[in-house]
Amino acid sequence: MAAPTETPQRIVIVGAGHASAQLCESLRKGGHEGPIALVGEETWLPYQRPPLSKAYLLGDFERERLFVKPRSFYDEAGVDLRLGVRALAVDRAAKRVLLSDGESLPYDALALLTGARVRPLDCPGASLEGVHYVRGIDDIDALMPAVDAARRAVVVGGGYIGLEAAAVLRKRGLAVTLLHRSPRLLSRVASVETARFFEALHREKGVDIRLGTTIRSIEGAGRVERVEIERRDADHVASDAYEALSADLVVAGIGVLPNQSLAVEAGLPTEDGIAVDEACRTADPAIFAAGDVAWHPHGRWGDVRLESVQNALDQAKACAAAMLGDPVPYDATPWFWSDQYDVKLQSAGLPQGYDRAVWRAGEKPRSGSCWLYADGRLACVEAMNDPRAYMTGKRWIEAGVSPDAAAVADAATPLKGIAAA
Numbered sequence: 001m002a003a004p005t006e007t008p009q010r011i012v013i014v015g016a017g018h019a020s021a022q023l024c025e026s027l028r029k030g031g032h033e034g035p036i037a038l039v040g041e042e043t044w045l046p047y048q049r050p051p052l053s054k055a056y057l058l059g060d061f062e063r064e065r066l067f068v069k070p071r072s073f074y075d076e077a078g079v080d081l082r083l084g085v086r087a088l089a090v091d092r093a094a095k096r097v098l099l100s101d102g103e104s105l106p107y108d109a110l111a112l113l114t115g116a117r118v119r120p121l122d123c124p125g126a127s128l129e130g131v132h133y134v135r136g137i138d139d140i141d142a143l144m145p146a147v148d149a150a151r152r153a154v155v156v157g158g159g160y161i162g163l164e165a166a167a168v169l170r171k172r173g174l175a176v177t178l179l180h181r182s183p184r185l186l187s188r189v190a191s192v193e194t195a196r197f198f199e200a201l202h203r204e205k206g207v208d209i210r211l212g213t214t215i216r217s218i219e220g221a222g223r224v225e226r227v228e229i230e231r232r233d234a235d236h237v238a239s240d241a242y243e244a245l246s247a248d249l250v251v252a253g254i255g256v257l258p259n260q261s262l263a264v265e266a267g268l269p270t271e272d273g274i275a276v277d278e279a280c281r282t283a284d285p286a287i288f289a290a291g292d293v294a295w296h297p298h299g300r301w302g303d304v305r306l307e308s309v310q311n312a313l314d315q316a317k318a319c320a321a322a323m324l325g326d327p328v329p330y331d332a333t334p335w336f337w338s339d340q341y342d343v344k345l346q347s348a349g350l351p352q353g354y355d356r357a358v359w360r361a362g363e364k365p366r367s368g369s370c371w372l373y374a375d376g377r378l379a380c381v382e383a384m385n386d387p388r389a390y391m392t393g394k395r396w397i398e399a400g401v402s403p404d405a406a407a408v409a410d411a412a413t414p415l416k417g418i419a420a421a
Contacts, residue, residue: 010109011035011036015039020046021069024069027324038079040083047137058172090262090263092266113312116259117257120133152247153249156254158182167202183211190351229244269282272295279327289319291316304350333398358370362386366384369393371408
């Protein structure tokens with residue numbers, strides 16, 4: 001990846017999420033005085049997505065609180081907001097972004113902060129009324145009245161989004177069946193031990209969890225009435241047996257796909273996202289990418305694409321520094337959180353390639369932490385209602401400290417004492 005030869009004046013940002021708002025702020029704080037244009041396909045100002053499947057869907061979070069910055073911030077920062085407009089193509093030779101309203105924007109530096117989109121269901125009946133996704137404000141605003149009118153819901157997907165949606169629907173009084181293709185929950189994003197914790201929690205709350213199950217079809221006369229599922233055997237092979245689940249609402253959370261088409265069509269390298277270097281630079285020295293769409297090298301975890309607010313904010317800062325001629329390698333420890341019922345999960349690191357997991361009981365009911373080691377090295381901590389364990393583990397991971405696993409597992413030994421040793 002190559003760095004720009006001179007500091008850019010005209011900066012165009014495509015995408016209107018956490019990273020975009022942070023990039024605008026970081027550029028201005030870094031001394032950039034040239035024009036900044038922000039292009040967003042939605043009509044909303046950049047907003048937070050994590051509360052959507054939690055407090056916002058539950059009705060406990062006002063819409064105005066979702067917005068990362070008020071409109072006055074963009075006015076005062078001199079940001080040219082182009083909302084409700086799609087970026088159709090990038091002309092790298094002319095350094096222009098072609099927009100859906102017929103205009104084109106010239107740039108000296110372009111930031112592709114295009115995020116990700118929901119992975120759609122591909123079964124028959126997926127387009128019936130009553131099938132909903134969880135991604136943006138408009139999705140949740142459409143889902144809310146459907147929840148009010150529903151009695152039985154099927155949630156498709158056992159990742160964080162699916163589990164958070166299931167928790168909200170149960171709190172709203174619906175009967176909930178959760179379907180997950182994998183033989184365990186949180187199969188891509190958490191340890192087996194933490195997955196078992198949340199499976200037990202949801203079953204206790206009355207969620208009917210069906211693992212190793214796929215949808216055969218969604219049926220109904222114009223709208224959802226039932227979901228037909230096929231079961232898989234112990235080897236994860238689909239069987240001929242199927243079952244019809246009564247439902248008047250389907251909520252799908254089966255993952256996301258990076259919005260990398262602009263980069264692909266512009267001839268930029270992509271993998272599972274837009275390929276960037278440690279300073280968020282693409283193969284074109286005038287084009288950058290950050291956030292959920294960026295496929296980037298990480299010193300400890302290899303090449304990854306991370307879907308988190310922390311990653312979006314920190315990469316946006318790295319992107320601004322590189323644009324302004326002072327690139328700083330991005331190598332932050334990933335961290336995540338999830339709220340389900342009365343449990344807050346906080347994790348640091350990535351649960352990849354671990355060969356040992358130890359459980360540490362918490363001081364309160366329904367609390368504890370899972371510590372994951374790879375070749376004797378602490379790789380990840382997942383803490384449920386245990387912020388002290390999370391903060392301690394995150395600090396150790398960042399410092400490259402790997403405490404004795406047996407000592408960590410002994411809840412009678414204070415974490416502070418282990419750190420001192």
